[in-house]
Amino acid sequence: MAPSQLRREVSVWGSYMWGFSDVGADIFAGLGLVTVAAQGAAPIAFALAGLVYILIGLAYTELASAYPVAGGGQYFATRGLGDLWGFITGSALLLDYTIDIALFAVSSTGYLNALIAFFSGVDLTAVKVPFLGLHVQVIWLLEALALIVALMWINIRGMRESNLFNQVVGVATMVIKMVILLLGFVTVWSPGLFGLQLVHQMPSLNQFMYGSSLAIISFVGLESISQAAQETRHPSRILPRSTLTLIFTIFITSIAYAVLANGTLPWHAFAGHEQDSVTLLARRMPFIGTIAAPLTAAMGTAILAISANSGVMSVSRLTYSMSHHHLLSGWFDYVDPRRFTPARTILFFSGIGLVWTLVAFATPSVMDTLGNMYAFGATLGYVVVFLALVALRRKEPEVPRPFLVPVNLRLRNREGRTYLFPVLGAVGFVGVLVVLFEVLYTHAVGRIFGPVWVLGWLAYFAYYRKRSGLGLRTLPRDWVKEQKEILASAEEYQMLAQYEQAVAVAANGRLEQAEGAER
């Protein structure tokens, strides 16, 4: 895809829905996992992960509105920290998107099975076939694989239709999610049960660490908004509003769902229902439960399928950015001339999603295995994004930032120019680092496969750069020219004027400094 082919037509609602279709579905997959792991302290686990998520969200809001291009965290890291860090972030995000495809396809078909069970009484997830000493849920596996193949087909045929589908189902899911939540509090939530579990059902420290690190997966997906930044109209005005609204609504609904879950059912009721936890919750509602449960299952199926689809869509934007910056081979940049879709990327990375699905079903807990990997990729990517935030503030203080992460210290960089050091960015960095430590400490799968994935891609990076004669060092790039082109293409004329002026002032300052030194 050439940059000109990414047309700016995403509105404020489109931008919000783009993020919501990814992060909004996370609670459908994460609620059961976190409640079983963190038990009575699940709302605390969600709140702690949510605070880290808010800081991540603020960093993304600043960076995506200042650099409205495809690539997200990988682009920020490449620009702020250099090619190697950009590639590491890119590989972590590639892991996330491929896991995203697998996890949400598995979860979506999990809700589908709950829907089938509701009407027919047959639990398809119970159909198991022995394999290497394990009992593989073969029908569920085949359903998940079929969904991924279907998404590959849809995306290779054309994205416009799938984008519209995303928005329609996204809105319906958002409404139903809110209705279930509010009616749940009004009809079935018991403060007594909630308090009892909070006081007497506390997990061990290890379990809590595991739960809170899994809770971060309920907030993964903000990256999607910045992936779509290159297609958003007037990004300096739209992105801060859509991102901040997404941060707030997801934070509040995720914690509210955790509170609702622990005030409605004992935590152990969710064991074995990790894949359809919200349906379990909806079923408890008096009178409306008979309608709400299948409706939730249907919506869970749809929104999680969309989430899997957004993984397919976002991975193509990420690889476009990576190959544009010579971090990946141009082979991944191929666009089908008939359908104008990045067919190779879709086939390759969705193919990896199929492999993850097969691997996950060969482990004792499908959802847990995928959740482990998802948490690793997300936290590693976020750690580098925080570093990129600090580096870009220091390196490029002249870039206009429509939104600034609050609480800053005024410092001077090497050239003597003043920049604002983001204190909350540093706090967020430490927070994500703690979550990454939790992931590595408590997640056996994530601890091994996550670093292996990154190292494997690093080996590819070294091979590709050496073969292309580019070397491993950061390639020289004219970021000023690129920034001007980005702002002009985004029709951000005010920012462009501010940027040109700031660049001229900085150049003048450097000239005066050099003249002073000569004298």
Added chain:
Amino acid sequence: MSFLEEHLAGILIALAIGLLTTLNFVWMSRVPRPIPRALAEAEGRVGGSRRIVVFLDPYRPEPSAVAVAHRLAAATEAEIVLAALVRIPFTRSLSVPPAQQETIERGLLAELAEGLRSLELRPATRVVPSRQYWDGAKEFARRLGADIAVIGVGEESAFERGEVLEGLLRELPLVGCEVIIIRPRATERSREQQEAEVL
């Protein structure tokens, strides 16, 4: 226990969540309008100003021109120079300016600058002699590297003549200087007064 009593806490939580979320969506949907390109560019040009020159007729200075320059300078941290444009007739030599006249002009400028101390403004002052106002203004703006020229067209000032204003508007942009013309407010002279003058 009634339903309301039993579920009061839940109802309150539901109301709070609903209200906060609705307010959030209302805020999101009210996206500020983008600024048109021309306006953004004009803002950019003014915003990047480092030197603002105020051209005045020393005998008929227009104080509001200085006030406008002061506001612009406050917003952009630019320095202000007050320049008195003085026309030297062709019958006299440019290289030998009439000392007495220049002293008067300098005095008038210094007086004006002194009056600006209340605004905590200490502008540099210059007398710019030339054959034609616009030639002197252009050359001075070029040497100074002025980004903006504010021209105060005071009542009965030398700049009131059409050809002078036209010349200034034509020549100053050639050296990359934006021109802002400031006229006295119509309210300063009553309509009756103006009509009486015309009659």
